[in-house]
Amino acid sequence: MMAYSEDHIALAAEYVLGTLDADERAQVEAMISVDGDFKALVDAWDRKLAVLNQMVGSVEPRGEVWDKIRAAIGLEPQLPLVLPETASAPPIAPVDAPAAVADDKIPDKTNVVAFSREVRRWRGIARVASALAAALVALLAIQLVRPDWLPEGLRQKPRVQIVQVQAPATPLHGQYVAVLQKDGGAPAFILTVDAATKDFTVRKVDAPAESGKSYELWLISDKLGAPRSLGVIGGGDFTARPLLASYDSDMVKNATYAVTIEQQGGSPNGKPTSAPVYAGKLVETVPAPSR
Numbered sequence: 001m002m003a004y005s006e007d008h009i010a011l012a013a014e015y016v017l018g019t020l021d022a023d024e025r026a027q028v029e030a031m032i033s034v035d036g037d038f039k040a041l042v043d044a045w046d047r048k049l050a051v052l053n054q055m056v057g058s059v060e061p062r063g064e065v066w067d068k069i070r071a072a073i074g075l076e077p078q079l080p081l082v083l084p085e086t087a088s089a090p091p092i093a094p095v096d097a098p099a100a101v102a103d104d105k106i107p108d109k110t111n112v113v114a115f116s117r118e119v120r121r122w123r124g125i126a127r128v129a130s131a132l133a134a135a136l137v138a139l140l141a142i143q144l145v146r147p148d149w150l151p152e153g154l155r156q157k158p159r160v161q162i163v164q165v166q167a168p169a170t171p172l173h174g175q176y177v178a179v180l181q182k183d184g185g186a187p188a189f190i191l192t193v194d195a196a197t198k199d200f201t202v203r204k205v206d207a208p209a210e211s212g213k214s215y216e217l218w219l220i221s222d223k224l225g226a227p228r229s230l231g232v233i234g235g236g237d238f239t240a241r242p243l244l245a246s247y248d249s250d251m252v253k254n255a256t257y258a259v260t261i262e263q264q265g266g267s268p269n270g271k272p273t274s275a276p277v278y279a280g281k282l283v284e285t286v287p288a289p290s291r
Contacts, residue, residue, distance in 0.1 A: 004041060012038070014120065016045040176282040178257050188278040189233065191217075191257050198244040198252060202233050207259075207278070209235075216262045218272060219247070221255040232266040233259070256281055 014020050015028040032039045180189040188207035193200045202217060218227040233239045244252050258276035260267075267273055 004038070008038070009041065010120070012042045013045045013049070015042060016049050019120075175285055176253065177285045178280040178282045180257060180259055180278040180280040182278050189215075189259060191280070191282070193244065193252065193282060195249075197242070198247070198249075199240065199242045200230070200244055202239045202241075204233070204237050204239075210261055212264055213261050214264055214266055215259050216266045216272070217241075218258045218260065218276070219244075219251075219255050220258055221251050223251055227258070227272055229267065229270055230257075232262075253282060 011020070011024070011028055015025060020028065028042070032042055174195050176193045176195065178191040178193075179187045180191055181187050187205045190203045190205055191200055192203070207215065215233040217230040217233055219230055220227045230243050231239075231241050247255075256279055258272075258279040260272045260274050260276050262273055
């Protein structure tokens with residue numbers, strides 16, 4: 001037999017109990033006529049529930065019940081039926097009455113009906129929930145695809161969010177050079193900065209040698225507060241360093257570069273110990289290649 005859902009099984013039981021409305025009964029009867037397995041399911045319920053009537057004896061309504069029915073429909077009360085007197089017949093030996101069926105052995109038809117009604121109630125709730133879910137899905141789909149189809153009150157209002165994005169620093173291009181000198185005099189050092197890598201090279205030009213001392217290069221910017229050391233300038237003609245990579249391009253481009261005379265090996269505390277003797281700012285000497 002085909003496997004049926006709980007709804008179909010409950011529908012078959014209610015059909016046998018007679019608790020369905022006219023539309024539902026018509027639906028079940030149509031299914032019985034076209035589906036042999038479902039008809040077998042209904043017959044199985046009929047066999048199960050028919051036992052209830054066989055195990056419970058019939059009850060004759062009291063006479064006053066019939067009188068009330070007749071009064072309700074406008075009929076005269078029926079006179080009691082009097083039979084003619086007959087000769088007394090010999091008493092008939094009583095026949096042994098069948099053994100009473102224990103109450104706990106009789107299925108409770110009320111429980112079956114209550115179960116059936118509970119199943120119908122939950123089935124109705126499930127139908128309503130399914131309809132609401134389908135309507136919600138349709139509404140969301142229309143809001144995403146064709147919001148103009150919806151009334152003004154159901155249209156999703158656009159959300160406006162203002163996001164502040166900090167513009168990236170202007171990158172360096174090409175090559176920059178600073179002439180480090182004193183009071184407009186002859187160049188003591190020439191600082192060259194590569195725009196792509198921010199590596200720099202210091203070339204010694206006319207700075208005199210300081211016995212027991214070292215020249216130290218500093219980056220000075222309002223954004224930093226205190227000068228930052230770029231290292232000791234070596235004793236040879238060229239000193240190369242990659243120390244500008246951690247600073248943004250605008251700072252590298254607009255900073256002042258200064259040279260102080262420090263003790264041998266540079267400042268001991270990372271701060272200049274004397275006033276700058278040479279200083280200068282970067283200027284672009286080689287433009288960036290055109291894109």
